[in-house]
Amino acid sequence: MSTWRIARLIAAKDLRIELRSRVVTNQVLPFAALVMVMFAFALDNDAVLTRVAPGLVWLATMFSMLVLVQRTFAVESADGALDALQVAGVRPGGIFLGKSLALAVELAVLEVVLLIAAVVLYQADVAGSGVVLLVATFVAATTGLAFVGTLYGGLAAGAKGRETLLPLLMLPVVAPVLIGATRATEAAFGTNGATSSEGWPWVGLLVLFAALFGLGGTLAFGSLIDE
Amino acid sequence: MTPTPTPSPGRTAVARPTGTRFTRVLGAAVILGMAWLVLFGLFLSPNDEKQKAGVRILYIHVPTAWLAYLAFIVTGISSAAYLVKRTRSLTWDRIAGASAEIGVLFMGITLVTGSLWGRISWGIFWTWDSRLTTTAFLFVTYIGYLAVRNLGGTHQQRARRSAIIALLAVLEVPLVHFSVKWWRPLHQQESVAEGKLSGLMLFSLFVGLIAFTLLYVWLLLHRQRVLAMEDALDDQGLDVALAERRAEGAQV
Numbered sequence: 001m002s003t004w005r006i007a008r009l010i011a012a013k014d015l016r017i018e019l020r021s022r023v024v025t026n027q028v029l030p031f032a033a034l035v036m037v038m039f040a041f042a043l044d045n046d047a048v049l050t051r052v053a054p055g056l057v058w059l060a061t062m063f064s065m066l067v068l069v070q071r072t073f074a075v076e077s078a079d080g081a082l083d084a085l086q087v088a089g090v091r092p093g094g095i096f097l098g099k100s101l102a103l104a105v106e107l108a109v110l111e112v113v114l115l116i117a118a119v120v121l122y123q124a125d126v127a128g129s130g131v132v133l134l135v136a137t138f139v140a141a142t143t144g145l146a147f148v149g150t151l152y153g154g155l156a157a158g159a160k161g162r163e164t165l166l167p168l169l170m171l172p173v174v175a176p177v178l179i180g181a182t183r184a185t186e187a188a189f190g191t192n193g194a195t196s197s198e199g200w201p202w203v204g205l206l207v208l209f210a211a212l213f214g215l216g217g218t219l220a221f222g223s224l225i226d227e
Numbered sequence: 228m229t230p231t232p233t234p235s236p237g238r239t240a241v242a243r244p245t246g247t248r249f250t251r252v253l254g255a256a257v258i259l260g261m262a263w264l265v266l267f268g269l270f271l272s273p274n275d276e277k278q279k280a281g282v283r284i285l286y287i288h289v290p291t292a293w294l295a296y297l298a299f300i301v302t303g304i305s306s307a308a309y310l311v312k313r314t315r316s317l318t319w320d321r322i323a324g325a326s327a328e329i330g331v332l333f334m335g336i337t338l339v340t341g342s343l344w345g346r347i348s349w350g351i352f353w354t355w356d357s358r359l360t361t362t363a364f365l366f367v368t369y370i371g372y373l374a375v376r377n378l379g380g381t382h383q384q385r386a387r388r389s390a391i392i393a394l395l396a397v398l399e400v401p402l403v404h405f406s407v408k409w410w411r412p413l414h415q416q417e418s419v420a421e422g423k424l425s426g427l428m429l430f431s432l433f434v435g436l437i438a439f440t441l442l443y444v445w446l447l448l449h450r451q452r453v454l455a456m457e458d459a460l461d462d463q464g465l466d467v468a469l470a471e472r473r474a475e476g477a478q479v
Binding site for chain 1: 364367368370371374375378384387388391392394395398399402403405406407409410
C-alpha cells in the first residue's frame, strides 16, 4: 500500500471518529469561542480588539490546537491502537501524514469559526483584495501547525504525565507560525493600514515552515512513537 | 521471616568518583581562572564612561551567552552522532544531555545578567529584539528537551527520542530567529557593545571567556560521568531486583 493511501485511510478513520463522537464540535469549538470572548473581557476596548484581532485568532487557534492534538492521540493510545498499527507494519510516515491531514481538517474548521468570531465580535474587516492572501495564509499555517502538532503529539502520546509536556514542547516551535500568520492576516484585514502585498513574504515563511516540518516529521515520526 | 540473603551482582556499593587526574587539574584551572576574572573584572578593569561599573556584568554575560550557544551546538552534534548508525553509542547521548543541562544553566545566567545590564544601560529589563527573543526561545526549547530526556523508557528509547527532539530544535531555532528578525526589523542592533570595549575591558572579557570555557568542559566531563553512573545504576538495580526475586523463589 502506498504511503499516500495509508495516509488517506488514517485521516478518514480519524475524521469519522470525530464526526461520530462530536467531541470537536461539542467541546473544542465552544472552548475556542470561549477563548475569544475571554480575550474581549481581558482587553476591554473595541479599538484595541479590532487592532489585535488577527493575533487573537491565531493565539486562540494554538490554544485550542493543544486540546485537539491531545484528543487526536488519546483516540490512538486508548486501546494501544498506535502500537497495533506499528505491529501491523503500517509505515510510520503514512501514519504521520494521515494524522496530520485529519488534524489539518479539524484545525481548518476551528479557524473558520474563529475567523467568523473575529468578524462578529471584534469588528475585523476582510478587504476584498485580501481574500486570496487570507486563504493562502490559512492553508499554509494550518499545514505547518498540523505537522508540528502531530509530531509532538505523537511523542507525548501514551504515557502518564506527558500531557503537561505538550505545551512546553509545542508552543516554542509554533512561534514562527504565530508571528507569520498574524502578520499575513493583518495584511489581509488591512489592520493598521497594512496592504496585502506586505503579507506574501510571511506566507513564504509559513510554506517553508510547513515543508521543513512535514519532511522532518515524515522521517522522524517512526522513531518518536516507537515504544 | 527468614533473613533474605544479600544478592551479590557485582560490587554495587563501591563509590566510583567522577574525578580523574585530568579533571582535578582542570578544576584547579577553573578556580584560578575565576579568581583571575574576579581580579580583572571587579578591580583592575576601569569603569565605562557611560555604563560606569555596570559594564562589569558583561564579563559574565558575554562568556555565558557564548558558551550556552556552544553547549547547544555540542548537544546538536552529539545527538546527530548518536543517530548515525556507525557512531551510535550512549556516550553521545549522555554528552548531549550533559551539555544541554549546562547550556540551560548558562543561558539562565545570561538572561538574568542581561536583563540586569539592560536595566542599567537601557533603563529597561527587556526589549523585543531578535537576539534577545531567540535566546529566550532557546532557553525554553532546551528546558523542553531536558523534560523529554526524563520521560522514561529504556536508555536507548530515551537516547533516540531526545536526539530527534534535539535535531528538531536545530530546525526550529533558525526559523524562530528569522521570523523574529522580520517581525522587529529595526531595533537595537548592538546589544553587545564589543566595539566600544577596549584595552583592559576587552582583556577582562577574554579572561571571562577562558574561565567559563574551562568551567564548561569541567562540568561537562563530570556531568557526563554522573549520567553514565545513573544509567549503570538503573541497569544494575534491575539485576539486583531480579537476583532478589530469584533468591525468594529458591527459598520456597
